[in-house]
Amino acid sequence: MNCPLVRCLPASRLLIALPLTRAADLPLAELTVVSSTVHNGYEREKLPDGSFKPIRYSFGEGTCDVGKVADTSLERLNFRRLIRVLSAPLAEQGFHPSRNANEVDQLIVVHWGRTAGWDGGAGYGNAYGILNRAHAAMTAAFPTNPTGPAPNAPPTTANGGTPGAAADFEMMMISLRMADDARALLNAENAQMLGYYDTLKRLPAHWGNLGNPDRNDLIDEIEDDRYYVILAAYDFQVAKKEQKPKVLWVTRFSLQARGANFDESVDRMVRAAAGYFGRPTNGLHREGMREARAIPGKLEVIDYQEPTK
Numbered sequence: 541m542n543c544p545l546v547r548c549l550p551a552s553r554l555l556i557a558l559p560l561t562r563a564a565d566l567p568l569a570e571l572t573v574v575s576s577t578v579h580n581g582y583e584r585e586k587l588p589d590g591s592f593k594p595i596r597y598s599f600g601e602g603t604c605d606v607g608k609v610a611d612t613s614l615e616r617l618n619f620r621r622l623i624r625v626l627s628a629p630l631a632e633q634g635f636h637p638s639r640n641a642n643e644v645d646q647l648i649v650v651h652w653g654r655t656a657g658w659d660g661g662a663g664y665g666n667a668y669g670i671l672n673r674a675h676a677a678m679t680a681a682f683p684t685n686p687t688g689p690a691p692n693a694p695p696t697t698a699n700g701g702t703p704g705a706a707a708d709f710e711m712m713m714i715s716l717r718m719a720d721d722a723r724a725l726l727n728a729e730n731a732q733m734l735g736y737y738d739t740l741k742r743l744p745a746h747w748g749n750l751g752n753p754d755r756n757d758l759i760d761e762i763e764d765d766r767y768y769v770i771l772a773a774y775d776f777q778v779a780k781k782e783q784k785p786k787v788l789w790v791t792r793f794s795l796q797a798r799g800a801n802f803d804e805s806v807d808r809m810v811r812a813a814a815g816y817f818g819r820p821t822n823g824l825h826r827e828g829m830r831e832a833r834a835i836p837g838k839l840e841v842i843d844y845q846e847p848t849k
Contacts, residue, residue, distance in 0.1 A: 570800075571826040572812035573761070575735025576791040578820050580775075584634075595818075596638040597630070597646045598776065599623050605653030607765060613801035614654055614767070622652060622769070625807050629814035644776045646788060651770040654797055655730045658723050658763040730762045733770075735792035739824050758824075767802045768794035769809065771817065789818050 585593040601619045627637065630648075638644050731737040736758055743755040775786040793813035795805055812827035 570796070572793050572795050572809045573734070573736075574791065574793045574813045574816050574821055574825045574827055575739075575823070576789065576813075576816040576819060576821045577735075578789045578818070579787045582788040582818075584818055592634045595635045595645045596640075596643050597635050597648050597773070598638060598644045599626075600647050600649040602649045602651035602770070602772070603653070604651070605655075607654035607797075608656040609654075609765070611654060611797075611802070613803045617652070617803045617806060619650065621803075622650060622806065625810055626650070626771075629810050630817060633814055633817045635817065641776075641780065646773045647776045647779065649772045649774065651768075651772070653768060654802070655733060655762070655766045655768060655794075656726075657730065657765045658726050727759060727762055730766075733792075734762060734766060734768055734794045736762055736824065761796070765797040766794040767797050767800065767805065767809070768792065769806065769813075773818065789820075791817055 584595075587593050604614075604619070606614055630636075635646075635648075728737070731740055740755060740758055743758070744752055745755060746752055769792075771791045773788045773790070775788055778784070778786045791813060793809055795809050815827075816825070
């Protein structure tokens, strides 16, 4: 009598297929957005075998922007810890640290922090408060008369006068315009910081009479607070000899801050962006680095064997 192998053999000899179900794609909010650019004609030099020539580098400490909210995960991520996270992925891409000033090719300056996205409630709160007051004033200025000329006739309006109603309405319009300008300015600053600017500039604001959903999605992203890291690489030898900076490449990568911790997320952010260090992305790229995990599927027997006596 045949019996399934899973029952007849010791555990060390089991030959069963335990398929892994494919983990669902990460939500957009959990993906690292990468934007990388090259400058001044920079291109990685290749060796005869086609591999990239190793680059010697030294780290430089840039700026840390803590944003506008208390964030202990950002406070825990200091410069020394951040460069430890960066070192291994850089080495995998052929970048190796050096303390010898005569052999350092690039100075990689590291900036990191948290953007302060647009707070619609606070940004438009005052303007909408003025709007509500203006509406109440205008209603009082032109009250309805519940007693029409006939029992079934619609109500009529009588000229009244609430002082300042028109002025309040004009102030509301000015406040809304100011809020819109402040929103546009903040979004432009964050778009530049995170590497969204060029992509947004290429996307039309409208498709016919409808707003462009792709562009609106990007704006939604930059209006959320985002954790970011920026690596800016400079030609070290030019800086040393000519006393002027010559930028070679800049890689920016970010992750939505809401629902994440910077110190816990930065490793996977770096791993997701590492393949773009020193080369252009030509736009925005979304990369996900999941933590390794196996999700068991249905148990399947793949062989049988006669039971031993």
